[in-house]
Amino acid sequence: MVRYIKEDEVRRVLRMADVVGCVERAFRDRAQGKAFDIPRRRTLQPGGHLHVLQAAAPELNLIGFKAYYLKPEARTFYLHLINHQHGNQEALIEADWLGRMRTGAATAVATDVLARKSASVVACFGTGRHAQTQLEGVACVRRLTEVRAFGRNRERQAGFCETMSSKLGVTVRPVRSEAEALAGADVVNVMTRSDTPVFDGRLLEPGQHVNAAGGNAL
Incomplete structure (x- = not known):
């Protein structure tokens, strides 16, 4: 079952000190070849732009991507977390605040x-x-x-x-x-x-x- 996590839940549980520790580990793991990412890809269209960022952390058994769509009257941000071993989606997270904290x-x-x-x-x-x-x-x-x-x-x-x-x-x-x-x-x-x-x-x-x-x- 895919867990859906809303913005208000993200805001309630995230603490900067915890996020700093996670990001520090991500940088270290990437430097050691234990984590991977792909540069941002964009689909530019009249009136709106889709951005996609991908990453994998095999030691955490997770792979996924963040996708967000920007247009003047709307902004949507989502993080898709996928089980690295089995391929099933673990969670869908509203990711505006998550991105700001990261x-x-x-x-x-x-x-x-x-x-x-x-x-x-x-x-x-x-x-x-x-x-x-x-x-x-x-x-x-x-x-x-x-x-x-x-x-x-x-x-x-x-x-x-x-x-x-x-x-x-x-x-x-x-x-x-x-x-x-x-x-x-x-x-x-x-x-x-x-x-x-x-x-x-x-x-x-x-x-x-x-x-x-x-x-x-x-």
């Missing part, structure tokens, strides 16, 4: 390995929904004291600061310039759909760790 966890793993152990100040470029879990991921592996958020949409920027300040128990404040965000930051989170640089690279300081994610359109 992306944030990947940021956490990178930050934990590459950023200074004393890192405590984060500059955020982008204040959308994925930016929230990206920041939550960093907060999972470093003790934060300050977060600066830069975004072009002032209303969204204010909402991001209010939401994340409450969630993390850390001051998340809006800034008005790229330079103000970057000065003295230890970690730089970039989560936008921009296909051009969002700040002048000359503003970066030695030792700053940059998590660059977001737009992947072709």
Whole structure:
């Protein structure tokens, strides 16, 4: 029997610390040839795009794919889990929140390995929904004291600061310039759909760790 897991169930049970551990294992297993993935495939059509990502974890006896369809008025995300040995489908999972958490966890793993152990100040470029879990991921592996958020949409920027300040128990404040965000930051989170640089690279300081994610359109 296929188990169907809804978004509200995913939100209720997923914790960032657990997801970070899973993503770290996935990266390690892939590096050791124990897990496999195939780059994103796209079917581009007028009015909507279908994206498919595939992966296999034989040691977990699982293989599967995530498929999501994007169009201006609708977004649907599903993860299909298949039994690696027998080929039967184990679960169908609504995967919007799952994808956001996975992306944030990947940021956490990178930050934990590459950023200074004393890192405590984060500059955020982008204040959308994925930016929230990206920041939550960093907060999972470093003790934060300050977060600066830069975004072009002032209303969204204010909402991001209010939401994340409450969630993390850390001051998340809006800034008005790229330079103000970057000065003295230890970690730089970039989560936008921009296909051009969002700040002048000359503003970066030695030792700053940059998590660059977001737009992947072709």
